[in-house]
Amino acid sequence: MLAAGLSFATAAEGGAPHDELLGDESMAPLRTAAAAAGGAPLPPSAFAPHTSRLAAALSAGLHVRVLRTALPLAAAYLVGEARQLLLDVLRLLDAVAGKGSAVECAAWLPSLLRLELSSRGEASEVSTLEGAPAGWAYVGWDDGAARRVLVCRGRAIRATRVRPEPRLAVLDGFLSREEAAHVVAAARASGRLHPSRVVNYDATGETGVQCDARTSESCKISVKSDGVVRRVVQRAAYLAGLTPQHAEAVQVVHYRPGQQYRAHHDWFSPTDSRYPAKTAVMGNRLLSFFVYLEECTSGGRTVFPTLGLQFPPKTGTALVWYNLDRHGTLDERTLHAGEPVTEGEKWGMNIWLRERPRSSRLCRAVLTVAADKDGDPRVALAVSLPRGGDGPVPCGDCGDPVGPLGLCFCKKKYGFD
Numbered sequence: 001m002l003a004a005g006l007s008f009a010t011a012a013e014g015g016a017p018h019d020e021l022l023g024d025e026s027m028a029p030l031r032t033a034a035a036a037a038g039g040a041p042l043p044p045s046a047f048a049p050h051t052s053r054l055a056a057a058l059s060a061g062l063h064v065r066v067l068r069t070a071l072p073l074a075a076a077y078l079v080g081e082a083r084q085l086l087l088d089v090l091r092l093l094d095a096v097a098g099k100g101s102a103v104e105c106a107a108w109l110p111s112l113l114r115l116e117l118s119s120r121g122e123a124s125e126v127s128t129l130e131g132a133p134a135g136w137a138y139v140g141w142d143d144g145a146a147r148r149v150l151v152c153r154g155r156a157i158r159a160t161r162v163r164p165e166p167r168l169a170v171l172d173g174f175l176s177r178e179e180a181a182h183v184v185a186a187a188r189a190s191g192r193l194h195p196s197r198v199v200n201y202d203a204t205g206e207t208g209v210q211c212d213a214r215t216s217e218s219c220k221i222s223v224k225s226d227g228v229v230r231r232v233v234q235r236a237a238y239l240a241g242l243t244p245q246h247a248e249a250v251q252v253v254h255y256r257p258g259q260q261y262r263a264h265h266d267w268f269s270p271t272d273s274r275y276p277a278k279t280a281v282m283g284n285r286l287l288s289f290f291v292y293l294e295e296c297t298s299g300g301r302t303v304f305p306t307l308g309l310q311f312p313p314k315t316g317t318a319l320v321w322y323n324l325d326r327h328g329t330l331d332e333r334t335l336h337a338g339e340p341v342t343e344g345e346k347w348g349m350n351i352w353l354r355e356r357p358r359s360s361r362l363c364r365a366v367l368t369v370a371a372d373k374d375g376d377p378r379v380a381l382a383v384s385l386p387r388g389g390d391g392p393v394p395c396g397d398c399g400d401p402v403g404p405l406g407l408c409f410c411k412k413k414y415g416f417d
């Protein structure tokens with residue numbers, strides 16, 4: 001068999017020096033790849049020729065010298081850019097780079113899984129991987145199974161996928177009762193609850209105004225001002241495979257008996273004159289998480305008339321759905337309403353994740369294949385970091401460096417059940 005000296009080498013273009021990417025256990029390479037996937041993904045076609053050569057070489061079992069520290073980077077590259085299934089990638093590395101390679105990537109699993117979610121919209125079930133930490137199972141949007149989802153060290157959330165297109169799921173235990181009560185108290189204490197406005201109301205075309213369609217009161221809470229809200233937004237972003245940079249300030253809503261929110265879509269409508277300004281930076285509302293903070297005694301269901309779905313409020317549960325389809329087109333079928341509350345009070349919270357992050361740190365990854373002096377192919381992966389220092393940012397709660405997608409896994413943020 002051809003003994004190809006295939007190695008990964010990384011080089012930064014105008015960013016961190018070569019060694020910084022390879023020389024230690026730094027998260028920089030994965031952060032780079034992840035930011036590229038979570039920010040403005042490079043078209044897979046740009047990589048296809050090189051990627052297929054790399055993938056072909058790997059799967060053909062050619063002699064491979066993959067620098068140990070580059071293993072997670074190799075995995076990230078194949079997942080983020082080549083759109084390969086993480087489980088397959090890890091098995092491949094195990095086979096060609098040596099038994100145990102997959103386990104060496106285990107510390108990176110949360111990030112790799114999230115990267116896979118953000119680039120493919122689905123994640124591997126890696127608990128079948130020998131040596132992987134037990135219990136790492138993630139919701140798979142496409143397999144129809146209801147699964148237990150572990151958010152890293154944190155809460156166990158039971159995710160039930162209700163339907164595929166538009167993708168809609170119910171997340172039981174998304175918030176603990178304490179967290180839900182905290183957010184309600186924070187909204188009350190803010191003094192900012194005011195009659196709700198609507199961004200887009202189909203029947204009248206009214207926008208950004210108070211109208212009969214929405215009679216609740218609401219207020220926004222920024223992640224900066226409240227640690228619990230920050231944690232919850234991180235959780236939503238984590239599950240979606242996005243970063244908190246994709247989130248708007250959360251919106252808390254409060255309904256008294258008789259109050260409701262008539263059928264609407266959550267997206268910004270292109271017919272709205274302010275649409276360009278509203279969507280210029282972050283794009284439209286890709287995902288809605290509607291979280292029940294306090295259930296009412298009766299009424300107040302969230303209903304999707306086109307889909308024939310009704311959900312009675314249940315404290316701590318979240319409904320999550322994609323407002324845009326897989327091609328980025330507004331999905332009319334996500335029409336939904338909050339039915340009038342008939343008894344008791346209902347509190348809820350909207351977490352909207354946009355198509356693009358607030359600030360995108362554009363990174364580039366370029367794979368080149370060249371012959372070395374013996375004529376064997378040499379594969380080089382060049383990753384360019386954004387200019388202007390992109391070192392690890394310490395977590396505000398625990399001080400540890402935050403992970404590749406700007407998230408910290410610290411106990412304080414995620415809590416334990």
Ligand SMILES: O=C(O)CCC(=O)C(=O)O
Pocket residue numbers: 253261266290300301302303336337338339348350
């Ligand atoms: O109150 C509900 O059940 C739904 C609320 C909603 O859709 C919204 O606030 O955008």
Ligand SMILES: [Fe+2]
Pocket residue numbers: 264265266336
């Ligand atoms: Fe809504």
